[in-house]
Amino acid sequence: MSLTTPNPPTTPPPATLASQxxxxxxxxxxxxxxxxxxxLAFMITxxxxxxxxxxxxSAGASFxxxxxxVKYIEEKFHLL
Incomplete structure (x- = not known):
């Protein structure tokens, strides 16, 4: 008796999850x-x-x- 699934579900690769x-x-x-x-950094400073x-x-560094x-987080969520 095998413990593996006969037809494992196929998931699309992360690159195809997001449209253009x-x-x-x-x-x-x-x-x-x-x-x-x-x-905000400019106004506060x-x-x-x-x-x-x-x-x-300071504003440039904050930007x-x-x-x-935000770009890093979006990449982790496979949006990019």
Whole structure:
């Protein structure tokens, strides 16, 4: 008596789980999340008294960090 299934269910590979529209929307969500993070970082640093150049640098670093993190999470959910 065998303990394996005679016809194991076939699952599509992760690359075919997302259509082109879902991939585009996932990238747009990452970009918009990064933009929101950059705006918040800029506003907070300016409120705390930073110079405009420091605030822009902080916003740029926040944009890269937030959008990269969201993209990483989307890849783990097989959206990209």
């Amino acid at each position: 529209a879902v991939k585009v929307m996932a990238i747009l969500i990452a970009i918009l999340s990064g933009t929101l993070g950059a705006l 300016r409120h705390l008294g930073a110079t405009p150049l420091v605030a822009i640098g 890269l960090g937030v959008s990269g993190t």
